[in-house]
Amino acid sequence: MPSLKDIKTQINSVGSTKKITSAMKMVAASKLRRSQEKAEAARPYSSRLEEMLSSLASSAASGEGIIKLLTGTGNDQNYIVVPVSADRGLCGGFNSSINRETFKLVKSLEGNGKKVQLMPVGKKSRDFFNRVMKDQIIESFVDLNVSSTGYESALNISNKLQELYFEGKFDKCILVFNKFKSAISQEVTQQQLIPLDVSNSEKEEEKENSSNAIYDYEPDEETILKDLLPKNVSIQIFKVLLESDAGEQGARMAAMDNATRNAGEMIDSLTLKYNRTRQAFITKELIEIISGAESI
Amino acid sequence: MATISFDLVSPENLIFNDDVGTIIVPGKDGDLGVLPGHSQVMSSLRPGRVMVYSEDKNLVKSFFVSGGFAEINPEKCIVLAESVVELNSLDKSSIEKEIEELGSKESKESEEQLLIAKAKLEAITVSFYDKI
Numbered sequence: 001m002p003s004l005k006d007i008k009t010q011i012n013s014v015g016s017t018k019k020i021t022s023a024m025k026m027v028a029a030s031k032l033r034r035s036q037e038k039a040e041a042a043r044p045y046s047s048r049l050e051e052m053l054s055s056l057a058s059s060a061a062s063g064e065g066i067i068k069l070l071t072g073t074g075n076d077q078n079y080i081v082v083p084v085s086a087d088r089g090l091c092g093g094f095n096s097s098i099n100r101e102t103f104k105l106v107k108s109l110e111g112n113g114k115k116v117q118l119m120p121v122g123k124k125s126r127d128f129f130n131r132v133m134k135d136q137i138i139e140s141f142v143d144l145n146v147s148s149t150g151y152e153s154a155l156n157i158s159n160k161l162q163e164l165y166f167e168g169k170f171d172k173c174i175l176v177f178n179k180f181k182s183a184i185s186q187e188v189t190q191q192q193l194i195p196l197d198v199s200n201s202e203k204e205e206e207k208e209n210s211s212n213a214i215y216d217y218e219p220d221e222e223t224i225l226k227d228l229l230p231k232n233v234s235i236q237i238f239k240v241l242l243e244s245d246a247g248e249q250g251a252r253m254a255a256m257d258n259a260t261r262n263a264g265e266m267i268d269s270l271t272l273k274y275n276r277t278r279q280a281f282i283t284k285e286l287i288e289i290i291s292g293a294e295s296i
Numbered sequence: 297m298a299t300i301s302f303d304l305v306s307p308e309n310l311i312f313n314d315d316v317g318t319i320i321v322p323g324k325d326g327d328l329g330v331l332p333g334h335s336q337v338m339s340s341l342r343p344g345r346v347m348v349y350s351e352d353k354n355l356v357k358s359f360f361v362s363g364g365f366a367e368i369n370p371e372k373c374i375v376l377a378e379s380v381v382e383l384n385s386l387d388k389s390s391i392e393k394e395i396e397e398l399g400s401k402e403s404k405e406s407e408e409q410l411l412i413a414k415a416k417l418e419a420i421t422v423s424f425y426d427k428i
Contacts, residue, residue: 041309151307218339227340
């Protein structure tokens, strides 16, 4: 049976853990609000860009150079997979679900005879894939801090990807990231980044207004498309980074909330145990005194 | 006199959104003056000034954009720009320093940045379009 002092130390240590987790929860909650605002602020740009792109996409039947971002290389042998995780842990299953999903995707692609390379974003997925698939990592990006550095961070990734793409290093690029659904739930999502998948947005636009397509293009459609496509890659990455950032804070908030609650429960049961032990101790001493007095 | 709704959007946020009288945007092939009822145009932009005027032709705001796109229709003008700064927050000496630094480097990226920085310098030194 543990002594009173042991239990007391245990209560104290759980108590300080609780303080830490509840502080982390508060921090995550306020960061979440900021990340959400950022994600919201980025929305008008990306939706506009998508609209423009889908109205232009039809004009690019086939092509060389930059247009290949839209039409593809005509192959699908080499893949590059970009898992987007957080830089820090203590956020529940946030990082591990990304890693697991990516791992599964890579294995299934390889099962179909494709060649897969990895470009992890975020420390947690870099470290994971450094352990399990080290020789497939082509590049990694860590310490992005998208909420403070903003668009620049997405530009770096996008430039690197496009550089590799035009060197013919890969044919398809797939992003794996946590989509922000609500403050407490994220959904692991796969998104094909290159070549661009316009089928969804195109349909929507057709529904909205089919008459809106009579634009004058300056200088001409192709030039605009050539400018637009690389930007679109960057903005898609930016959007994903922001979503993932908001998701991370949400996941951390939920995880820390849980931890705080668990610590509270633990303190309660330990306190009960402490009181019982103390009571038992007093009773024992009383019995000793009484039986001592009786024997005299 | 009619107004046209104008949105200036950067990847990070919506910078300007209001009804205005006239806008001048730096199109790739030359500046575009946009008035209410402009025909539908989609244009890519070069680095330069975006000038916003009120209905009675007074300059309301001026921005520097490093490139982007403009979508114009009779009621609305939307400018998507990658980086946007307000013109009067730019500082001439710091840009000159930047140009000097970039000039000494030799890479494709810094060349592009140099072009933008030069356009920036031009944007704050010239004064046409201040009054229309």
